[in-house]
Amino acid sequence: MSTPNGRLSINQATIKYAPLADALQVTSDAGITSIGLWRDSVQAASLPEAGRLLADSGLRFSSLCRGGFFTVPEGRARRAAMDDNRRAIEETAHLAASGAPGSVAILVMVAGGIPQGSRDIAGARSMVHDALAELAPDAEAAGVTLALEPLHPMYASDRAVISTLKQALDLAAPFSPATVGVVVDTFHVWWDPELFPQIERAGAERRIASYQVCDWKTPLAADVLLSRHYPGDGVIDFAGITRAVQAAGYAGDIEVELFNQDIWDTPPAEAVARTVEGFEASVSAHLGHLSGDLRR
């Protein structure tokens, strides 16, 4: 097996059923040098233990999934959501400090859907703004970047009222780029007619906190949450998008995050090998050398 591109990071969701220790091992065994973790898995191990396992693995830490779900009217449930996000910020800082050099303290944020019984998507969006304003000081104090992820518009009602890169950048604008950034996930944004100018803008504003790659293919899975594919298996133009993200100055790890029942039913080592293969064929070739001053 060839050595995978050094910027590839396995998002743990791709091998969802592997417990944390196994996920780290299978990633490392594949010659991959970075991993993105999920909170449920980290909490199942306990945060201190997860930090030790990560440190022992020698892998970089590329992100924690995920905070957010902010679209809750003020009251006890919103306070609980805020407290949970503060814990996620602390977890992110701890894991970033535990990972190998080059680890980053990135907390991926999914906005949340329209509150139950409401039809007010604009109101839900303003709850996201308010939540970011409330959490920004905590993130800044912890040295964590809140990475707001626009999700595909098919999730706009029940998962994320933030659907485009432009929206995410507009929401991030009042904050320092070190505190609030954005995620560019090809699956979510590939269709957007404004994608390329907004990637350029994201670069100019130094907001790209994470670049994630996975493919889009139809028919969609019956559960549209599980419809993600290995890079190269669908219709996404990874050449164009990767070059644009690269030209925008992003030089960090690139995660592959696949929600797909067939992939989850594949033995983890095989799913990781297929991921490496897809990444090499569709993404690696478009990652040229960057001059030192473009590196984060």
Added chain:
Amino acid sequence: MSTPNGRLSINQATIKYAPLADALQVTSDAGITSIGLWRDSVQAASLPEAGRLLADSGLRFSSLCRGGFFTVPEGRARRAAMDDNRRAIEETAHLAASGAPGSVAILVMVAGGIPQGSRDIAGARSMVHDALAELAPDAEAAGVTLALEPLHPMYASDRAVISTLKQALDLAAPFSPATVGVVVDTFHVWWDPELFPQIERAGAERRIASYQVCDWKTPLAADVLLSRHYPGDGVIDFAGITRAVQAAGYAGDIEVELFNQDIWDTPPAEAVARTVEGFEASVSAHLGHLSGDLRR
């Protein structure tokens, strides 16, 4: 049963399994005064017979679904697509002339997806531009408006590379508004953060050729094409969108077009009654009186 709002039009897809004569009858029996037709049904009856049936029904004709599917590389298949669109233009003109006074010659256009084996969505979009340029003289000569419909981004790869109202308006811009307009279908555009400014723009540019209402609700149907709901059954803000379309000067018929297996399995008269109910509860209240000069 109360008299339905005079602007309600049943799009024939809502009662997909009813042959044309039955569809006209059930619509008329419900006190509805307008209908949007589908080409397969018109062709099954033959165009002259469809025109006679429509004339006899006393209903207005609000649109023909559909032309488009332009994203075919130059060659025999593209020529066939163009010829088929020219026939659709003729059918639209004939049906508009056959319907009751107030009928409009609107041909709904769905762009088409990314060509098989391609990953070039920008290239596919330029094929839509070229097709409109080619067909515009035919449409103009026939007095038909090509109404470009942006579809939800979940259909961007396999059905419509035009996903937003802004894109559709940009494509329409080189043409006269009488020749190329846009469809505002709530199901497709409700999530768009740019929706309200683009509706306002569409009004200012006199491009709104059709307003269609149906609702969005999750979980989506396993076949995402069949995931449309009666107005009021989901999360769409019909008050806000309807008022915006109204304020933009649109005073034409408003179609309800529901692709939904459960609705198709409902007896047509019952589906139409449910449609009237949903329309009255969620849409009618927001249709104020318009001054004469705003009427199309």
